[in-house]
Amino acid sequence: MSKKQALLEPYNLNGLELPNRVVMAPMTRSRATNSENKPTGELQGEYYKQRASAGLIIAEGSQISKRAVGYVNTPGIYSQEQVEGWKEVTHKVHEANGRIFLQLWHVGRMSHPDFHNGELPLAPSALNPNDKSFTPEGFKDTVTPKAMTIEEIKETVQDFKNAARNAMEAGFDGVEIHSSNGYLLHQFFNATSNHRTDEYGGSIENRAKILFEVIDAIKEVMPENKIGLRLNPSLNGIFGMTMDEETIPTFDYIIKKLNDYDLAYLHLSEPFNDVSDIPYAETEIAKRYRPMYNGTIIINAGFDQESGNRVIEEGNADLVAFGKPFISNPDLVERFEQNVPLSEYNQDTFYTPGKEGYLDYEAKTERAEALQ
Numbered sequence: 355m356s357k358k359q360a361l362l363e364p365y366n367l368n369g370l371e372l373p374n375r376v377v378m379a380p381m382t383r384s385r386a387t388n389s390e391n392k393p394t395g396e397l398q399g400e401y402y403k404q405r406a407s408a409g410l411i412i413a414e415g416s417q418i419s420k421r422a423v424g425y426v427n428t429p430g431i432y433s434q435e436q437v438e439g440w441k442e443v444t445h446k447v448h449e450a451n452g453r454i455f456l457q458l459w460h461v462g463r464m465s466h467p468d469f470h471n472g473e474l475p476l477a478p479s480a481l482n483p484n485d486k487s488f489t490p491e492g493f494k495d496t497v498t499p500k501a502m503t504i505e506e507i508k509e510t511v512q513d514f515k516n517a518a519r520n521a522m523e524a525g526f527d528g529v530e531i532h533s534s535n536g537y538l539l540h541q542f543f544n545a546t547s548n549h550r551t552d553e554y555g556g557s558i559e560n561r562a563k564i565l566f567e568v569i570d571a572i573k574e575v576m577p578e579n580k581i582g583l584r585l586n587p588s589l590n591g592i593f594g595m596t597m598d599e600e601t602i603p604t605f606d607y608i609i610k611k612l613n614d615y616d617l618a619y620l621h622l623s624e625p626f627n628d629v630s631d632i633p634y635a636e637t638e639i640a641k642r643y644r645p646m647y648n649g650t651i652i653i654n655a656g657f658d659q660e661s662g663n664r665v666i667e668e669g670n671a672d673l674v675a676f677g678k679p680f681i682s683n684p685d686l687v688e689r690f691e692q693n694v695p696l697s698e699y700n701q702d703t704f705y706t707p708g709k710e711g712y713l714d715y716e717a718k719t720e721r722a723e724a725l726q
């Protein structure tokens with residue numbers, strides 16, 4: 355008998371039993387095509403149910419308020435209608451014996467006035483990311499955002515808290531704070547996007563402050579061991595983010611301080627692009643942060659079956675999150691188990707409305723078919 359793959363070993367996620375270590379990474383699919391930006395059992399429910407054999411599903415970034423949105427047709431988690439829609443989704447996943455967290459999202463400056471009745475998007479500082487925003491009328495250039503007042507920062511922290519409370523009411527097993535990929539919280543961390551001179555800028559501690567305020571606020575409405583968060587320390591040249599000498603020391607500070615909490619997990623991304631020629635970038639994220647963090651580490655970005663098993667065996671991560679492979683392989687776990695080749699994904703339907711490219715990727719293995 356061959357040894358069981360590391361990815362297929364069960365794992366206790368701070369109290370939540372996972373049958374394997376294959377995590378579905380959060381992925382925006384832009385299918386909440388209704389005026390309330392509400393998910394439905396028929397679409398999102400079916401999609402996540404098809405993928406319920408994942409050790410853990412982290413459902414797509416969901417805006418925590420109207421001000422938090424930056425892409426067309428993404429679901430929200432701030433209104434009662436949205437909570438009712440998500441209930442249908444979590445119900446279907448749980449019926450299929452799955453586990454599902456929701457990612458709580460504020461895009462900050464990665465937005466456009468078209469989403470806000472002409473008002474400017476909010477950000478730590480009035481600095482244009484010089485990127486594109488996917489608006490109802492197609493891609494448009496981002497603008498110079500409005501620097502948030504202290505009051506707006508405090509309201510945003512409350513929005514995260516309300517969204518977490520809503521996610522619990524909707525039946526999620528936990529939440530993931532989206533503090534990654536160039537969105538609002540990440541914009542606070544990097545000195546290149548945060549020029550504030552008040553208590554939220556100027557030093558590493560100040561730039562990280564909002565994240566800890568968000569965690570502390572969410573802790574008031576749900577157990578700490580159901581809260582995860584996501585970081586992408588070496589993001590550079592993507593989503594408007596630029597690193598500098600202080601970037602990695604900022605993430606070192608954040609990650610060491612996370613040891614003061616008893617979180618569900620820390621979800622890290624390896625660099626999304628080649629950063630080997632940037633002297634102050636870290637090219638090996640899991641290796642750097644494993645020794646600094648005492649809790650569970652989920653690692654992501656560019657992994658396959660072989661490298662996923664290896665990173666766990668080498669002790670650099672506990673779980674591996676797969677993004678694109680899960681789009682076209684609803685039965686990814688069973689394919690790993692049975693060594694069935696993976697199906698290719700079609701990028702053209704990543705963000706298009708409806709079932710095409712969403713519900714029509716077939717399972718090619720037995721156990722997964724039983725789930726459908």
Ligand SMILES: Cc1cc2nc3c(=O)[nH]c(=O)nc-3n(C[C@H](O)[C@H](O)[C@H](O)COP(=O)(O)O)c2cc1C
Binds near residue numbers: 532584655
């Ligand atoms: C279609 C698509 C949508 C995504 N949406 C999100 C998102 O909502 N939140 C997030 O943190 N990352 C998002 N990502 C990034 C993925 O979670 C993941 O980090 C990335 O795809 C790299 O992992 P992979 O190589 O396994 O695909 C998205 C990626 C894709 C392809």
